[in-house]
Amino acid sequence: MKSLKKIFKKKPKPRNLWKEVDFDEYQTHVTVSSINSATKSEDIDDSVIYMDDIEKRKKVYSICGECNEPGTGENWCQSCNAKRFEENFKNWTSGNKDIDELIQHSQLNAVIYTKCLEWIPYEKFQNVNYITRGGFGKIYSAEWPEGCILYWDIENQKWKRATIHKVALKSLDNSSEINTDFLNEIKSYLQIYIRNIVFCYGITQDPNTKDYMMVLHYCKNGNLRNFYLNIYDDMKLLRLSLIANGLLNIHNAGKVHKDFHSGNILEGGTMYISDLGMCQPANNKDKKEGVYGVLPYMAPEILRGYQYTKAADIYSFGIIMNEYLSEEIPFNDISHDHILAIKICKGLRPKISEDIPKFFVDLIMKCWDAKAENRPSAKELYQILAKWHEEYMKFNGEIYSQMWEYNNKIREKKLKNRSNENKSESIKTHPQAIYTSRLLSFKNLPEPVNSSDLSSFQVNSDDVPSVSTNLSKYNH
Numbered sequence: 510m511k512s513l514k515k516i517f518k519k520k521p522k523p524r525n526l527w528k529e530v531d532f533d534e535y536q537t538h539v540t541v542s543s544i545n546s547a548t549k550s551e552d553i554d555d556s557v558i559y560m561d562d563i564e565k566r567k568k569v570y571s572i573c574g575e576c577n578e579p580g581t582g583e584n585w586c587q588s589c590n591a592k593r594f595e596e597n598f599k600n601w602t603s604g605n606k607d608i609d610e611l612i613q614h615s616q617l618n619a620v621i622y623t624k625c626l627e628w629i630p631y632e633k634f635q636n637v638n639y640i641t642r643g644g645f646g647k648i649y650s651a652e653w654p655e656g657c658i659l660y661w662d663i664e665n666q667k668w669k670r671a672t673i674h675k676v677a678l679k680s681l682d683n684s685s686e687i688n689t690d691f692l693n694e695i696k697s698y699l700q701i702y703i704r705n706i707v708f709c710y711g712i713t714q715d716p717n718t719k720d721y722m723m724v725l726h727y728c729k730n731g732n733l734r735n736f737y738l739n740i741y742d743d744m745k746l747l748r749l750s751l752i753a754n755g756l757l758n759i760h761n762a763g764k765v766h767k768d769f770h771s772g773n774i775l776e777g778g779t780m781y782i783s784d785l786g787m788c789q790p791a792n793n794k795d796k797k798e799g800v801y802g803v804l805p806y807m808a809p810e811i812l813r814g815y816q817y818t819k820a821a822d823i824y825s826f827g828i829i830m831n832e833y834l835s836e837e838i839p840f841n842d843i844s845h846d847h848i849l850a851i852k853i854c855k856g857l858r859p860k861i862s863e864d865i866p867k868f869f870v871d872l873i874m875k876c877w878d879a880k881a882e883n884r885p886s887a888k889e890l891y892q893i894l895a896k897w898h899e900e901y902m903k904f905n906g907e908i909y910s911q912m913w914e915y916n917n918k919i920r921e922k923k924l925k926n927r928s929n930e931n932k933s934e935s936i937k938t939h940p941q942a943i944y945t946s947r948l949l950s951f952k953n954l955p956e957p958v959n960s961s962d963l964s965s966f967q968v969n970s971d972d973v974p975s976v977s978t979n980l981s982k983y984n985h
Contacts, residue, residue, distance in 0.1 A: 538582030538621035582621030584660035627711035697785035705755030728777025750894035769825035809957035820881035827876025844941035856960025866911035
């Protein structure tokens with residue numbers, strides 16, 4: 510009788526054993542990386558957790574309530590969820606072998622929901638509306654009532670989804686015939702830690718044009734330029750630290766963005782870096798004729814044909830930081846041509862406004878230094894900006910005082926311009942000032958140098974917190 514009871518005894522119901530992750534201390538999922546140990550210790554942020562670090566995974570994410578193995582991310586077990594996805598492969602297809610394989614590979618290897626692509630039939634979307642055109646394709650908004658997968662609900666044995674979900678649909682030109690650019694951009698979203706990088710939920714296909722489309726997180730306030738021109742924003746220090754964090758995550762993955770400008774930074778509740786179509790390994794030595802990008806944001810060594818590096822992204826960040834704080838579009842009153850490329854190599858940079866807090870000036874100038882080796886790393890940038898924001902939130906001291914004065918000046922300017930319903934539409938831009946990515950090929954550019962006239966005022970060193978590359982005092 511006892512043996513029969515044992516046979517028919519119910520298995521214990523799986524329990525939810527996951528921990529809530531401390532976002533400020535750890536990444537929400539593991540990193541699977543081939544980065545060597547020397548690179549890890551030098552460049553990688555302490556919040557990174559590697560797949561082979563079993564004890565740290567158990568500490569941060571806890572264990573799976575089904576297999577008792579350490580999690581690979583918040584509320585996620587890679588091995589258990591891979592089995593569930595694989596069982597469902599027979600129930601869907603995109604009609605394209607390469608896309609099917611990419612989605613299946615993502616599902617089998619996903620360490621959290623943001624790494625898990627889905628094939629989403631177009632009829633699942635509602636209220637599809639055209640938004641704009643970028644350098645390589647079109648962007649639409651849409652509603653996705655079903656929403657993306659968030660995690661496996663262990664106790665109810667079903668996928669938990671984010672309902673009433675608005676998304677952006679991004680098509681690439683001529684993507685009805687799948688090319689490597691389309692697939693590579695999607696792969697980049699999977700390979701980079703996702704915080705402050707726009708989410709890619711999956712792929713769909715327009716039934717009319719037959720173009721394949723990426724399904725991305727929707728950012729209601731648009732790109733950074735549209736955001737700062739039309740909305741008063743007194744949290745710029747925080748937002749710059751978030752953008753720096755996104756760039757750090759790209760660099761932590763051993764990649765470079767290559768097309769970093771204010772049009773590729775989005776605001777949707779937080780800051781997101783988008784458009785990873787040109788993103789590639791930092792050590793990529795492929796030689797191509799010319800370079801793609803937006804001229805005012807491109808480092809002088811790149812204009813001269815040198816290999817793209819992480820330092821080139823930092824140069825772009827310096828231009829973005831100055832633009833955001835000054836609320837002035839860089840070089841919008843002149844032609845973006847060979848003459849401007851020569852001037853940039855000779856040290857021309859956008860004007861640093863007198864309104865910008867003085868403690869920012871030295872950092873901006875370090876970022877756009879003509880010598881790449883003099884620029885800070887993304888890790889240094891993030892640590893400096895995060896520390897400054899921490900000091901600002903004490904509501905006293907020099908940083909708070911300068912930011913308070915700066916915010917008042919910006920508020921006054923906004924009020925003066927309030928007669929313009931949309932400032933971005935009233936700005937006069939030179940007809941040859943081009944802010945979408947394009948092929949640039951310049952010959953005979955001079956060796957990059959710094960100009961002695963980079964700002965409209967002299968900076969008193971007493972007013973500027975140190976941004977030395979020795980950052981021990983900025984570590985959290």
